[in-house]
Amino acid sequence: MDAQTVSLQLPLAQITRSTGDAPLHYLEYHPGVAELALLGLAKDTGDADLGDALTLARPLSQPLPKQPAASAVTAPWCLTLLSPGATLAQLRALLDFVAGLGASVTAVDTLSQRRERTVLRLQLDGKLDFDPVRRACLKLAEEIGADLVLQTGDSQRPPSLAGFDMDSTLIDAEVIDELAKITGIGAQVAAITEAAMRGELDFRQSFKKRMRLLKGFPEAELARIAPQLPLKDGAEPLLRALRALGCKTVILSGGFTYFAHYLQSQRLAVDTVHANQLEFADGALTGEVIEPIVDGARKRELLEQIAVEMGLPLSRVIAVGDGANDIPMLSLGGLGIAIHPKPKVRQEAPQSIDRFGLDAALYLFGLNDGQIAGLLERG
Template sequence: MREIVLINITGEDRPGLTAAITGVLARGGVNILDIGQAVIHNTLSFGILVEIPHSAKASSVLKDLLFTGYELDQQVRFTPVSEADYQQWVGGQGKPRHIVTLLTRKVTAEQLQRVSSITAQYGLNIDHIDRLSGRMPLDTPDERGKGCIEFSVRGEPADPAALRAEFLSVAQELNVDIAFQQDTIFRRNRRLAVFDMDSTLIEAEVIDELAKAAGVGEQVAEITERAMRGELDFRASFKERLALLKGLSEEVLADIGAGLRMTEGAEFLFAELKRLGYKTAILSGGFTYFARQLQDKLGIDYVFANELEIVDGKVTGVAVEPIVDAQRKADLLRQLTEQEGLRLEQTIAVGDGANDLPMLAIAGLGVAFRAKPLVKQSAKQAISTLGLDGILYLLGYRDREGRD
């Protein structure tokens, strides 16, 4: 008669502990049915589900384990498991799995409580909880903090849209970001990342900066804001704004380009993507002149943006076809995906405006970054709390895996 026993071991972590425990089990001819181990602040939590072939051996094996645990200053607890319960557990494998990622400047108990309550409410079981972010000193200023907790959950929510809506509501209330993704083979196997430029890679809308120099700043900024919110057709609004720049001196471009600031985390993100073998691209409704500058700084592979036509040293105000609008961004993403021999599931798209939504929708991972409310609600994922490097966490990246 066999026995199934769950063994829980807790105590101060130390080298050789796992070898000692499994050595006792090996001498008893024990089969391992499941195993898991975690160390938090040098404290070990070790669980092993075992099958002891003969009940006559069980008492001897468990007694030896208790003695070994005592010698290693560990607490050992045994829980019998019936065969019926074990079979029910086996029957649960193959259920859909999802990843819930919490991104925040500082992790709090309230954030974890709200996330875990929502997952339970929608019938999802939490299997694992991991910290992806690095260890933060206690005196780290909030604006420089970076925290990420990843939940691996099992099950399928009855209403995924309602679940996402609740996560979005809590995210806004607590000033955090909460991502919900299927845990598939593609999540850690993306290979192409495409980005909007203005207000995504850089902290400005270049056309607004050009408009200020041309003396039509307020007029153009108002049109830009409405277009990014999705209230105006991007293509028409782009032509309207560009026409207002007619006569602007070419000399202004260099000054504006020199003053553009890259978004927090951009340089680290692109360095890591390059190290991991990604191809990267700018797909922007902005201007090639400025996109090329970013390409040189960040080592970006492809640039697709709008040409700023200049004749006799002056901006003509005429749009050069083809205009990179919402549909063209999506078409370019498909084109690059095919060109690189990839599937759309292996792509990442990042943007902040309504004209980014089509490419965000078809990408394997579509991220609305510091986006307008309409875009944030419509995109698969959203990041507003951390910098661009927060995207790495959605891939399962751990800070300790980064470059020194």
């Protein structure tokens, strides 16, 4: 039989007492408006067992709007579930986890209910120690096959300044490795890059070593490589939405200005670029570096400097990256989002998204799919 969406009204606690499972489409819970939670499940009437606790729940008396407006965040914490295939079992595990923290759920909004993506934002009240709870969220996320993002309630708003790493963050490649492939030393340079991004090598020293290996690389090849660099999934809509929101964006890259400026002028809505300059002589790379090298400390310093120049508190600043040299700036502002990060970075970054593209960051600003679509139409 075809799956049907079953909408149920029930106390939130009743969900945790259920025993069955089914795909989950939405959950809305706003005690200030209605005491009962609104739960939407896909039920195959041929074989699905939702458990007695749910089959006894009251069916919805009115149709659910396609995209309900998200409620204002008033709680001290938000915990966002981003699942490629949300289920009732995932929801139960999440509610049990919250109860185990000694916290209470004060509201739930469904920010996305696509076939391939369900996003639930839970507002939490309670005294939470951020770092150990964040790490516990990472563990639970692995167990249930989803992303779980913890943040303070006041960070659930669009930023005014966003700093982005470039390689493996905005683009799905490490440019220095691409240059090395052309010169026949791709594996050698890639191994150094990977170790540096995992935090096993000092970035400055590894960068100098890789540049020496690239001595003699022809300058004319840059124009051929730049258009071939693949964008990271979700990069273009995220940057467009941020521009529509009035947020200033900056690339802060340990890569190269040539490619960052190409992205800025041809492919992405980026306002400012800070990266490393390539030094050429007689049409070929010299193998030397031009100071200052944009390493992890420099990224953080630049992002903080830009915020000061804009007159912004750091609470209105976010950073997005993937490697160990991004950790300093990820810990600077209101949000530090690691996207498809290396293991060390996943453990240390304040927020982490593993299973979705860059545009999933928009949910962490309190936006739902309807609002995001409106921003993209404007942008």
